[in-house]
Amino acid sequence: MxxxxxxxxxxxxxxxxxxxxxxxxxxxxxxxxxxxxxxxxxxxxxxxxxxxxxxxxxxxxxxxxxxxxxxxxxxxxxxxxxxxxxxxxxxxxxxxxxxxxxxxxxxxxxxxxxxxxxxxxxxxxxxxxxxxxxxxxxxxxxxxxxxxxxxxxxxxxxxxxxxxxxxxxxxxxxxxxxxxxxxxxxxxxxxxxxxxxxxxxxxxxxxLDGVEPDIVDEIYLTVKKVKEVKDVTEVRVRWLGHRLYAEVNIAVDPMLSVEEGHAIAVEVRHRMMHSLDYLSNVVVHVDPLGSAGESFHRLSEHEHDNLPSHSH
CATH class of the missing domain: 1.20.1510 (Alpha-lytic protease prodomain-like)
Known part of the structure; x- marks a missing residue:
């Protein structure tokens, strides 16, 4: 079941x-x-x-x-x-x-x-x-x-x-x-x-999506045990009823192929779901080492389509 x-x-x-x-x-x-x-x-x-x-x-x-x-x-x-x-x-x-x-x-x-x-x-x-x-x-x-x-x-x-x-x-x-x-x-x-x-x-x-801080710390420790993971840049966790969802950003060797990076993400998710039985689902985002984290995903100020200058 x-x-x-x-x-x-x-x-x-x-x-x-x-x-x-x-x-x-x-x-x-x-x-x-x-x-x-x-x-x-x-x-x-x-x-x-x-x-x-x-x-x-x-x-x-x-x-x-x-x-x-x-x-x-x-x-x-x-x-x-x-x-x-x-x-x-x-x-x-x-x-x-x-x-x-x-x-x-x-x-x-x-x-x-x-x-x-x-x-x-x-x-x-x-x-x-x-x-x-x-x-x-x-x-x-x-x-x-x-x-x-x-x-x-x-x-x-x-x-x-x-x-x-x-x-x-x-x-x-x-x-x-x-x-x-x-x-x-x-x-x-x-x-x-x-x-x-x-x-x-x-x-x-x-x-307000508050969780126990110990859960975040435990997720960090679990993800870092995967040897191919070079860094863990972000961990976000929230409850939906009695189900706990997590999103993590990991950094890997930038020389790896997309397929190899995906395999590491699958292993991270597998490790988290087995080790942390209170999780219902995990989303893993893979970044190359040196460009990892949300700060590298932001777009600097620019213009297009006749719109005012803006950033994302």
Whole structure:
């Protein structure tokens, strides 16, 4: 089977079952909130529903990434996964707004919280449900190289710890401090906003073609191991969803034939694809030593076809 198709199928599998797990967790918490009226539990429940909802755009992105490139989308539909990441960040932020509103409302207009044992049980279930989903998402995400899925897994793990804040709120009420419930809701809101900040940085970095610097260094080292390569002048890497594409400029002996230069480029690509299993495709540009690099491809200022003086 095509490895990229296999990785996409694994991604859909992870999204589907993590969605089921989080929905089951959130529904149990809704049931407990109905009897208890805990605003901290409501905030955590909304957050879990929001986390489950992130599976929808992520699943759609994995589904569309199966489509083959065409004349309009020549690189395929991998960017949809980046758009899904942006939607996920917005959904998480929305859950923070709702949790903050409910916490402020209950702080100024307190309401009794009942069924404290159920609230404690719901918070523990929320923690366990999120931690299981986190482990599942991170495992599959690392297997297929999906940073979005891994990030969503760490997001679920953070959600699990916010569920423990609900437990603290319930313990505070049990000890005679009813204000502990809305305060726990505030703590959860702050935790959600921290997740929004971290996830937002990751998503916007991907949308701006940001990659981990270690990847660039590893590509340099791998290409330089090919003995016919005299120099590596440029390395460009970018993510398209969970697929990583690279472009490298290499310099070779200028006395080689075109056929020999092509053979070296094939060997470089072969070496990179085998050594760096996170790459989906590599484009290798061959230059003669002494004229290698993008600076040698630029055209100095000139005129033609009655156009103003310009350069390329």
């Amino acid at each position: 095509d490895p990229e198709l296999l990785s996409t199928s694994r991604g859909l599998y992870a999204v589907k079952w993590s969605f089921v797990g989080l929905i089951a967790t959130a529904l149990f918490q809704v049931f407990i909130f109905w009897f208890s009226g805990s605003v901290a539990l409501l905030a955590d429940t909304l957050h879990n529903f929001g986390d489950a909802a992130t599976a929808v755009p992520l699943g759609l992105a994995f589904f569309l990434s199966r489509k083959k490139p065409n004349k309009r989308f020549t690189y395929g539909y991998g960017r949809v996964e980046d758009l899904a990441g942006l939607i996920i960040v917005l959904l998480i932020f929305l859950s923070a707004v709702v949790a903050a509103y409910e916490s402020i409302s209950r702080f100024f207009f307190p309401q009794p919280v009942e069924f404290l044992g159920g609230v404690m049980a719901a918070s523990i279930v929320g923690f366990l449900g999120n931690e299981l989903v986190a482990r599942f998402r991170i495992k599959i995400g690392k297997e297929i190289g999906s940073a979005a899925l891994v990030a969503d897994g760490y997001h679920a793990r953070a959600d699990g710890f916010t569920s423990l804040a609900v437990l603290l709120g319930a313990l505070g009420i049990w000890l005679g401090y009813p204000v502990a419930d809305p305060l726990a809701g505030f703590l959860i809101t702050i935790a959600i906003l921290k997740i929004v900040w971290d996830a937002g940085k990751s998503v916007f970095s991907r949308m």
